Amino acid sequence: MSSPSIFWFRRDLRLADNPALLAAIDDGDGVIPLFILDEGVASRAGANRNANMVNSLKSLNKSLGGNLHVISGDVVPTLKSVMKFYGATSIHCSKEYAPYGVKAESDCAETGIELQILGSGYAVAPGRVRKDDGTAYKVYTPFYRGWLAHGWRAPVSAPKNPTWISPQGEMKSLSKIPDWKSEIELGATGEEPALEKFKKFLKSGAEGYSENRNTPGIEGTSKLSPHLRWGEIHPRTLLAKLGDSKGHEVFRKEIAWREFYADVLHHNPHTSREYYDAKYTKMRYDKPDAKFKAWCEGKTGYPFVDAAMRQLLREGWMHNRTRMVVASFLVKDLHLEWQHGERFFAHHLVDFDVASNAHGWQWTAGCGTDASPYYRVFNPVEQGKKFDTEGRYIKKYVAELSHLDADSIHEPWESLDGYSHGYPERIVDHAKERLESLARLEEIKASKPLPPERK
Numbered sequence: 001m002s003s004p005s006i007f008w009f010r011r012d013l014r015l016a017d018n019p020a021l022l023a024a025i026d027d028g029d030g031v032i033p034l035f036i037l038d039e040g041v042a043s044r045a046g047a048n049r050n051a052n053m054v055n056s057l058k059s060l061n062k063s064l065g066g067n068l069h070v071i072s073g074d075v076v077p078t079l080k081s082v083m084k085f086y087g088a089t090s091i092h093c094s095k096e097y098a099p100y101g102v103k104a105e106s107d108c109a110e111t112g113i114e115l116q117i118l119g120s121g122y123a124v125a126p127g128r129v130r131k132d133d134g135t136a137y138k139v140y141t142p143f144y145r146g147w148l149a150h151g152w153r154a155p156v157s158a159p160k161n162p163t164w165i166s167p168q169g170e171m172k173s174l175s176k177i178p179d180w181k182s183e184i185e186l187g188a189t190g191e192e193p194a195l196e197k198f199k200k201f202l203k204s205g206a207e208g209y210s211e212n213r214n215t216p217g218i219e220g221t222s223k224l225s226p227h228l229r230w231g232e233i234h235p236r237t238l239l240a241k242l243g244d245s246k247g248h249e250v251f252r253k254e255i256a257w258r259e260f261y262a263d264v265l266h267h268n269p270h271t272s273r274e275y276y277d278a279k280y281t282k283m284r285y286d287k288p289d290a291k292f293k294a295w296c297e298g299k300t301g302y303p304f305v306d307a308a309m310r311q312l313l314r315e316g317w318m319h320n321r322t323r324m325v326v327a328s329f330l331v332k333d334l335h336l337e338w339q340h341g342e343r344f345f346a347h348h349l350v351d352f353d354v355a356s357n358a359h360g361w362q363w364t365a366g367c368g369t370d371a372s373p374y375y376r377v378f379n380p381v382e383q384g385k386k387f388d389t390e391g392r393y394i395k396k397y398v399a400e401l402s403h404l405d406a407d408s409i410h411e412p413w414e415s416l417d418g419y420s421h422g423y424p425e426r427i428v429d430h431a432k433e434r435l436e437s438l439a440r441l442e443e444i445k446a447s448k449p450l451p452p453e454r455k
């Protein structure tokens with residue numbers, strides 16, 4: 001009799017469009033669906049991400065008929081003990097590219113565990129798209145062209161009538177999905193809600209995406225990031241449904257940003273924590289103090305920044321436009337190193353992704369892959385006026401300003417009753433700090449010229 005195979009779910013918590021899962025089914029007499037819960041990682045992640053993960057595991061377990069094995073422990077001993085217990089001869093999984101996943105794979109190889117690896121969480125696996133001379137791309141736009149030219153496979157279907165092996169004996173007593181909760185209300189998790197959300201976005205959001213994606217006060221984006229984070233939906237599934245309209249094209253480009261950053265991190269693994277452009281390590285930075293605390297709490301006195309930080313605290317998610325604005329504020333108005341903000345985001349975001357977060361931060365800080373010839377400094381007031389013209393976003397999250405109209409909400413200091421409901425005063429003067437930031441840039445003689453004031 002042939003033996004069962006193990007399918008090790010990692011960041012691919014779905015059944016459809018999962019080629020590695022199909023390979024596991026083909027390979028064994030029944031499949032043991034396994035998720036290894038590393039409590040060390042969980043202890044470093046924030047409550048939102050942990051709660052989102054366990055909700056996602058619960059959804060997956062449901063689609064597996066309650067047969068998911070969720071075992072806490074280190075990867076190598078857990079895989080060994082599950083293999084031994086069931087007499088399994090193969091372990092299948094998809095490849096990971098973030099440092100934690102890479103290390104887990106090399107630990108397996110070093111201890112004699114042979115993984116059957118197929119596919120990844122990307123349409124084109126990091127490392128595949130290269131310049132003609134074989135080197136990696138450092139700039140997004142040429143990467144995007146190379147990525148399009150490379151192309152990707154069509155999605156594969158969900159398995160038909162697979163045999164899942166339920167947790168038995170000792171494994172049954174070990175298997176447990178923790179009941180982790182967070183204080184905020186989280187969105188629906190799982191493959192079905194992810195597909196539903198995408199269907200709805202295709203029907204009513206995708207066509208207008210290129211115009212609406214920068215307006216945080218409306219539902220102008222897909223909000224698929226938490227689902228992509230846990231692989232409840234694969235980017236291939238999204239790409240397969242996109243056509244040639246402007247909205248679809250811009251959406252495809254955003255998916256490509258995710259793939260670009262994964263590629264950059266793959267070639268530069270140290271950049272999850274360290275500067276991509278090393279000369280910025282020499283810049284003069286301040287130490288986090290009461291101003292950092294005000295930034296974290298959404299009390300900087302800059303309405304657009306505060307609305308965004310409060311959105312993060314309330315929802316565990318933030319709009320892309322405002323992620324850039326608050327990141328710029330932290331680095332260029334408060335003169336803090338980007339890693340302070342990156343860690344705060346990592347703690348609170350339900351969609352936290354090592355590559356997109358570290359490189360979203362580094363791009364905004366100026367030490368990343370931004371190809372602009374200028375050193376960008378976002379103006380937090382002008383950004384608000386431009387992208388939240390009616391002040392809807394600010395009103396939603398900053399109750400102390402909800403009495404102000406669209407003309408005055410971005411600059412409460414200009415209104416007689418701007419501070420009448422307890423809104424804090426500005427912790428810094430943006431015009432002054434912008435000059436300070438540019439002066440510090442001069443000190444490290446960065447190659448980028450100083451820009452005119454940006455909006």
Ligand SMILES: Cc1cc2nc3c(=O)[nH]c(=O)nc-3n(C[C@H](O)[C@H](O)[C@H](O)COP(=O)(O)OP(=O)(O)OC[C@H]3O[C@@H](n4cnc5c(N)ncnc54)[C@H](O)[C@@H]3O)c2cc1C
Pocket residue numbers: 213221222223224225226228229254255256257258259261318319320321323324327345349351352353354356357358360361364
């Ligand atoms: C400072 C900073 C930190 C960020 N941290 C993260 C993070 O931890 N996790 C994360 O998934 N994204 C991160 N992003 C990227 C982006 O803000 C989010 O992916 C996006 O806001 C998610 O919302 P959505 O799903 O509605 O996006 P949509 O606009 O609907 O885009 C669809 C998908 O494309 C991808 N995408 C879109 N924009 C970007 C981008 N700029 N960079 C990379 N991928 C993108 C995401 O997977 C997203 O779900 C960060 C951006 C910045 C500036």
